[in-house]
Amino acid sequence: MSITLSEARVVAPDGIHEGWLTIEDGRITHIGRGAAPGNGHSLSGMHVVPGFVDIHNHGGAGASFPSGDPEGARRAAAFHAGHGTTTMLASLVTASPGDLVSATSALADLCADGVLAGIHFEGPYISAERCGAHDPAQLRAPDREELSGLLKAGRGHVRMLTIAPELPDALDVIRDAAAEGVIAALGHSDATFDQTIAGIEAGGTVATHLFNAMPPLHHRDPGPIAALLQDERVTVELINDGVHMHPAMARLAYEVAGAGRTALITDAMAATGVGDGTYVLGTMRVRVEDGVARLVEGGSIAGSTLTMDVAFRRAVRSVGLSLVEAAEICSLTPARVLGLAARLGSISVGKDADLVVLSDDLEVTGVMKRGEWLTEPR
Numbered sequence: 001m002s003i004t005l006s007e008a009r010v011v012a013p014d015g016i017h018e019g020w021l022t023i024e025d026g027r028i029t030h031i032g033r034g035a036a037p038g039n040g041h042s043l044s045g046m047h048v049v050p051g052f053v054d055i056h057n058h059g060g061a062g063a064s065f066p067s068g069d070p071e072g073a074r075r076a077a078a079f080h081a082g083h084g085t086t087t088m089l090a091s092l093v094t095a096s097p098g099d100l101v102s103a104t105s106a107l108a109d110l111c112a113d114g115v116l117a118g119i120h121f122e123g124p125y126i127s128a129e130r131c132g133a134h135d136p137a138q139l140r141a142p143d144r145e146e147l148s149g150l151l152k153a154g155r156g157h158v159r160m161l162t163i164a165p166e167l168p169d170a171l172d173v174i175r176d177a178a179a180e181g182v183i184a185a186l187g188h189s190d191a192t193f194d195q196t197i198a199g200i201e202a203g204g205t206v207a208t209h210l211f212n213a214m215p216p217l218h219h220r221d222p223g224p225i226a227a228l229l230q231d232e233r234v235t236v237e238l239i240n241d242g243v244h245m246h247p248a249m250a251r252l253a254y255e256v257a258g259a260g261r262t263a264l265i266t267d268a269m270a271a272t273g274v275g276d277g278t279y280v281l282g283t284m285r286v287r288v289e290d291g292v293a294r295l296v297e298g299g300s301i302a303g304s305t306l307t308m309d310v311a312f313r314r315a316v317r318s319v320g321l322s323l324v325e326a327a328e329i330c331s332l333t334p335a336r337v338l339g340l341a342a343r344l345g346s347i348s349v350g351k352d353a354d355l356v357v358l359s360d361d362l363e364v365t366g367v368m369k370r371g372e373w374l375t376e377p378r
């Protein structure tokens with residue numbers, strides 16, 4: 001089956017093409033400028049950007065990935081797909097060994113079905129000093145045996161592990177993860193600059209929400225931020241919601257790391273798309289007020305209520321990036337982190353037709369995944 005989208009502003013890696021694109025069997029087969037050959041589905045000048053790739057997401061629409069409930073997980077994934085996220089990891093939080101194994105094996109089924117692109121363990125091998133909204137009672141030292149059991153439960157679908165590199169045996173666990181094809185992400189960490197460099201040398205390639213849950217930049221004690229931001233091997237995640245960081249800090253990170261090493265994430269939790277109220281994140285109670293999620297006990301920020309379309313829009317409006325740059329950090333760079341950039345992450349001939357249609361004010365009006373409309377633009 002072939003579909004032509006005409007009168008589109010196609011946001012491609014090399015610029016914005018005013019023209020058309022053709023999709024056959026779920027893949028992009030042609031991109032052209034000017035008038036489309038034959039009849040197409042006119043997008044009336046709307047922008048088309050690549051489907052968003054979210055590598056850090058705990059849920060939405062009232063459902064939480066850490067609960068391991070498959071129906072809820074499908075609902076959360078569908079909710080985020082409605083906001084343009086066509087590829088996502090499901091992020092678990094620190095929990096008991098048994099709870100982690102059961103959530104992992106339940107979510108692995110959804111990965112096998114293509115609903116999720118993989119599972120991310122945020123914890124339990126993280127710093128008690130920087131544990132944020134994670135249950136301090138369940139934090140533990142990095143454990144190679146436990147990780148190997150979790151990877152078995154995940155049946156090849158565990159894609160990322162967030163770990164604090166300064167913990168005992170952390171460097172061995174980072175090496176194990178990297179050897180198993182699991183992305184080692186450094187974060188929720190109280191590490192020094194040197195300890196962070198050691199974590200990168202051991203195989204750490206992602207910074208879990210840079211700036212959040214780590215010591216701040218200090219000119220005499222640069223800490224993890226300076227190490228992660230400057231190392232060419234590391235991609236930095238940013239929660240660009242205006243709550244977790246000031247737009248000027250997002251700009252600073254972008255200026256240093258560039259689009260090729262910056263990935264916007266949501267870190268969304270169950271309240272996303274539902275509204276204010278009381279929720280749980282793992283075992284922790286979270287109150288959401290005015291869209292800001294905080295622990296009931298202690299008040300730490302507890303994930304976000306962000307969606308990728310809002311992160312994209314804020315990248316343009318608050319951080320000052322071009323549409324091409326915003327598309328790169330919302331799609332191509334996170335796709336590369338997942339090893340999927342040959343197949344998705346940009347509007348390029350041969351890639352999957354994962355597309356988001358945006359109105360002039362950058363609101364989502366259409367979403368396509370592998371050539372099928374999830375939401376058809378009007």
Ligand SMILES: [Zn+2]
Pocket residue numbers: 056057058091122267303
């Ligand atoms: Zn998170």
